[in-house]
Amino acid sequence: MILRDRQNRIVSTLRADGAASVRELAEALSVSESTIRRDLEILDRNGELTRTYGGAVRKPGVAVGKHVMRDAGLTSRVADAAAEMVTGGTVVILDLGPTTPLVARRLHGHDITVVTPNLAVFDELRDDEAVRLVLLGGVVRRGSRGLVGSLAELALGQVNADLVFLSCTGVRANGQVVDDLAVEAPSKQSMIAASDRVVLLAPETNFPGTGALRLCSLADIDVLVTTPGAPGATLALCRNAGGEVVAV
The missing domain is CATH 3.40.50.10470 (Translation initiation factor eif-2b; domain 2)
Incomplete structure (x- = not known):
């Protein structure tokens, strides 16, 4: 999975669930936790999510959507x-x-x-x-x-x-x-x-x-x-x- 596709799925997951841990995202996307941490830092700087200790949450005001990682x-x-x-x-x-x-x-x-x-x-x-x-x-x-x-x-x-x-x-x-x-x-x-x-x-x-x-x-x-x-x-x-x- 290329970088932007992976980051889009991270954002979609947070829109659906509100929050996710680094471990949950790493398991769902089949990448290392260090890769997820780097992605979250980039997305936080871009204003697409809010980084938290051990994970991230969706930006305030973003509507909840369908869970894209049901499997x-x-x-x-x-x-x-x-x-x-x-x-x-x-x-x-x-x-x-x-x-x-x-x-x-x-x-x-x-x-x-x-x-x-x-x-x-x-x-x-x-x-x-x-x-x-x-x-x-x-x-x-x-x-x-x-x-x-x-x-x-x-x-x-x-x-x-x-x-x-x-x-x-x-x-x-x-x-x-x-x-x-x-x-x-x-x-x-x-x-x-x-x-x-x-x-x-x-x-x-x-x-x-x-x-x-x-x-x-x-x-x-x-x-x-x-x-x-x-x-x-x-x-x-x-x-x-x-x-x-x-x-x-």
Whole structure:
């Protein structure tokens, strides 16, 4: 997400909710708390919000609008469940997407290795000396804050991970897991090939979701982490193929 888009979402959130903490905004936007603090300082100077201790409030007289981050609670619950699967010594791949930086935030202090093309994950964990952090190479996609392309795919060919936390933009009723960004799909498929266990992070809003690029099928997923609103018939496809479904 580019700078101005992120700051627009911060302002929209404050117009809707009246106030928000740095932590809440960081989780909703999948960026570090230090990034949010810098954004709030800029927006405060521009007169678009009022900075407070630990967060910000909307400017007086601004009407309350519709909540633009209604899905933040779902992704936060999925991230909580994912982080609980990680044990000491694990080699973890954290995919591109909005949920994996939230998982990274919950892994601080863990004696693990994290491999990622996600710059938001890197930003979250780079100062944590307990975590061995491997940033894949590739071409920077500023919109999604990720590294993609043949360099990332070649690097993943040298990785043997215990598990990958995989994101997608859609899970179809026929069990196909899809994405809507052609440039990211090959890297995601390389992550699947490099991992012993594949954990799909897909809140109910991803059913059926969007996208036409096939990443894999639910038969390729070891664990599907979702929320209770996901359709039972689709979840049954995962269970029938031997996968575990965790609804949080």
